[in-house]
Structure formats: structure tokens, C-alpha cells
Amino acid sequence: MPPGQEAKRPAPAIARDLLGALPDALLQHILSFLPTQQAVRTCVLARRWQHLWEDMTGLRIRAANSPEVPCAPEELTLVGDLREFVDHLLLLRGRSPIDTCEFMFNVPVTCEDDVPHVNLWIRHVIRCNVRVLKLSITREDHDLGLYFSVSALPIISRHLRRLELYDTRLNDSILNFSGCPVLEELEIYNGNFVHSTKMLSKSVKHLSLLDCSASEQLRTYIDVPNLLSLRLEDPSDRTPVLGSMPSLVSAFVRYGPQTWSDDRCYNSESGDCDDDQCQGCYTVKGANSDDCNNNGTTKNKSVLLRGLSEAESLVLIDECQAGPEYKVKIKGIHSAMEASTISENLTVVEVECDMVDERVLEVLNFLRTLNICFSYEEQKGQAEPESITS
């Protein structure tokens, strides 16, 4: 028999007996990997399966025959097709605890009335002590973009440990996680921070902000003092201000070539044209950030460094012009003679760039003032390193 065929063959009696001997919790664990509609339908299999779904701890609220993710918004199932099912499901299973819950569907622009209804479902699963919650709710054809607006109430949960938000319009209430004392992992993909001035959590240890957009006028202040790892990829508009993060171990910050950042100077090669009117060079006030003056055009470019300064491993990538094919890799090690001014912990800085131009030299000179020495590593064999090692 060719490999891959064994599991497809109907099970012999011995397998059936072994399956029958599994405790309910294991059968429920198996069911939790199915779209929940399918899991519920197993109630007709045999008497033993009749009520298994009611105490299943994993819910995947999505199309019964969902396409593989990620998929285009129009391929997602419509909220209207799930409404009756989810209402029955949640009412009938009551407050039975939930470990993992995922919502993945489309609330098209014609279904505005469903927005509060969906928010009610979300509130309900939070009250069922959900530990891992993933919201991937898309608004197809909405003029304000794909973002689903979560209700403006803070989440209160002593159980929520991990939260993943896709295509979500955020607000200050939802981003106030002080009511979630064990929330440790937070991932936000394509989040909309236009109306968010502050994210607040004392418990979050791992934070990813990927492809998020913000306002031109306002910076979101990220106040997560106990963070261990940060991933900030392709932030559009205004870069958030990072508060102090003394426990930070690793940070990865990338501005990809498609990122439209309002913090980039598009007027000069060096990235600093020194023009009062240039929004990239003269930045806006950071909301709630105590290191900004109340003057809206205060020159204050260091929105990230205060938060990143404690990192032991730091990767900064700007792919503004070059693609991801770096040709030169510059490794900075802080001078052993004098502690680096920026941080006691930072030991390695990697700068990856296409070529060493004026802009890169400026960055290197800045870093050298912090007692960080540089050496080159050639990549792809094309670079011609001219040594500027101090």
C-alpha cells in the first residue's frame, strides 16, 4: 500500500474499540479541530456522541466547509448564514467553559445590524472563560475598509491568555487590557488604530503589530511595560510611541517597501530635510506620551528607541528602496571598553542594507556615538565594503 493510504482505509474493529475507549475529553479535543457546525453534526453518529459537542472546549465559528485560510473576503462565509447556528450553539451550550474560540466570517456592508449581534457573541465567549480568542471578522465592501468595529467596552477576563485580532477597528476601551491580568500574547494583523490613543497592559509579554494602520495626526502610545518580545512590521501612517519596556529581550522592527509611513522624509536622501513643513522630519505629538511637548510640531523622532533600548537582540530593517535582498550586513557590537550609552543590555545591532549610502552612514554614525562598533559581513558576494569600523 502506498504511503498516505493507510489512514483513509475504514478502521478495523480493533481501531473502533480503541476509539471507543478514549475518554470524552479526547473525542472533544478531536471535534474542536473541525468547523463547529461539523462538530455539532457528529451528534447523530451514535448515542455516545449525542452530547459531546455541548462541552467541547474549542469552537471554530466559520463556514462548515471553509476554504483554506487565508482567503479573499468574498470567499468567507456570510454572517447571515451563521446567525441561526451560532445563536443555537451558544444558548444550548450555556456557560460551559471554552478554551479556544475563533470567529472567521464576513459581515458585509448590507448587514450592519449584525455588528452588535456579533459583538454579543464575542462578549458571551469571553464570559465562558475563553483562554485563546481569535477574531477574523471582515467587512467586505465597506467604505471605511475591511475593519470590523469591536464594541467600545474593555474586556474583563481572568482567563484570556492570547488574543489575535485581524482586520479590526480598535478603540481605547478595547485596547485597555487592565481587566485581563493573564493576557500574555497579543497579535494584531491589519488593525486600524486611527481612533486609538493608547494600548495598555501590564501582563502582555509578546506583542505583534503587523500591517497596522494609524492616524496621520496622532500616535498610539503603547504602554506594555512587561513586554519580552516585540514584532512591529510595516506600520503605516504614524509609528506608535513605545513606552518603557525594561524586560524586553528581543525586538524586530521592519519597514517594508510598501509601507507608507508618515514618519519617513520623502524629500531628502539622508532622511532628514530639516524643513519645518516636512511631516516626516517634524513629527506630531505622541498621545499620552510624556516625552512630547504639547507643541504639535515638536521635533521628536525617537518614538521607538525608549522602548527598544533594553532589548538584548534587536533587528531593524528598512526596505524603503532596496528589496529584501540585502547585500551588506553590518554587525554592531558595543564596545567592551565602555558600556554602550544606549543600553547595558544591547549587545548586537544588525543593519542590513542594499548599499552603504548617506542614509546608512548617518545611522551608523549615530550608533557609533553610542559606543557601538561595526564590522561588515558580505552577503550575496556583491558588496564592496569600505571599512568604517571605528
Added chain:
Amino acid sequence: MAAPESGDGNNGAARMVTLISSDNTRFEVEAAAASLSQTLQLTILDGGGGGGDGIPLPNVDSATLSKVLEYCIKHAPAAANGGAPNATAVDRAELERFDNEFVNIDQSVLYSLIMAAHNLEIEGLQSLVAKKVADMIKGKSPMEIRRTLGFPDPTPEEQAEMNAHMLEYGWAYE
């Protein structure tokens, strides 16, 4: 990051422990691999399993245990790194390839494995097998699922009961 002393071979040979299956076969394995099991980890931290002692596992036969240990040995390095953060894409792809191959086995072995993973509290293995079984029945009708799982064809009474249930659960059918 401080590595536990027992683990990774920094100080010469890695610490080994002995596990004894229900049919009395002895397996010698690195403590770091066995510690993927939450249950065994406690025993090992208490100093058990070393020397000639061995840890008896009366609920796991040797065929299943050797399969469980194959998984643990493969996953131990990643687990020692505290999960995934530092793993490269290549490492992750390799683990994924291993996992896919690993569960490409007879149903009876899958059920023995998930039971052992449950008893030994090896979360990753339990999820891996649960997902595999779910994939086997995904997208199938109740009758097809019954056949896949080896249930005998329903008697007329059972069939009537199934039909009645389907009516009652109309809300779960689009």
C-alpha cells in the same frame, strides 16, 4: 538564557533516563526529550528515572512508547528553546514535514498514541493526533464518518434515531 543543567549536552553527556513500557521493555532516552511529558518532567526533576531504576509506564505498550519517544526526541530541541521564537523557518518547516509523516499511520496506532499523549500530558502530540483524526472526518457526512471510523452499518432503529436527530438539529445544517 539559562539552560537547565540536565539538558543539552553542554557539560559532556546529556542526562539519560530509563522508561519501562507495560510489556517490560526498557527505553533509554535523554531527560530533555522525556520531559516533553509534563507527567515525566515532574518525576525527572525529582531525580527519578536515572541509574538502574527506570520509570514504569503501566499504561503504555512498547510499540506506542517507541512512537511517542520518536516524537519527543524530534521536538525536544525546539521545546528547549522555549517554543518557537528563535526557530528559523527551515527548522519549523522540517518539524512540520516530520509531523505530517509521523501521523500518516493506521487509525489504531493514532488512538493508542493520543491516549498515551493524554496520559503522559504531551500537549503537542495530543493536538497533532487530534487534528489528524479531525482531518480524516472533515467534510464528510455522518454516514461517511461512521464508515471511516469503522462503525457497523446502523440498524433500522438506529437509522430512524439518526434521522430524528438530524431533524432536531436542523440548525446545524445549512
